[in-house]
Amino acid sequence: MPSIFIKNTGQRIETTMVRSILVTLQSHGIPIETVCGGKAMCGKCVVRVLEGQQFLSPVNSREAKRLEAIGADENMRLACQTYIGRDVAIEIINFGS
Secondary structure, three states, X not given: OOEEEEXXXXXXXXXXXOOOHHHHHHHOOOXXXXXXXXXXXXXXXXXXXXXXXXXXXXXXXXXXXXXXXOOOOOOEEEOOOOOEOOOEEEEEOOEOO
């Protein structure tokens, strides 16, 4: 089962390939800001990928538009649109909001 290491908390949590990073974090009680309910409209759930970028789902068109709008760099993804296939490490940008 793939896992996500969260730099902000030092936790490693398991997930499945069918749960977004956002849903996984929320289900484990890890605070991450979101306003749009996971529709890639607000950009608040942005995370920085520290390790395992190659194990993430491809960026879809909605995510690409929002990432561009918020000025994200190539290591940033929206947690609501991103799924993992193997272990990754992330940093939550809007942690605890």
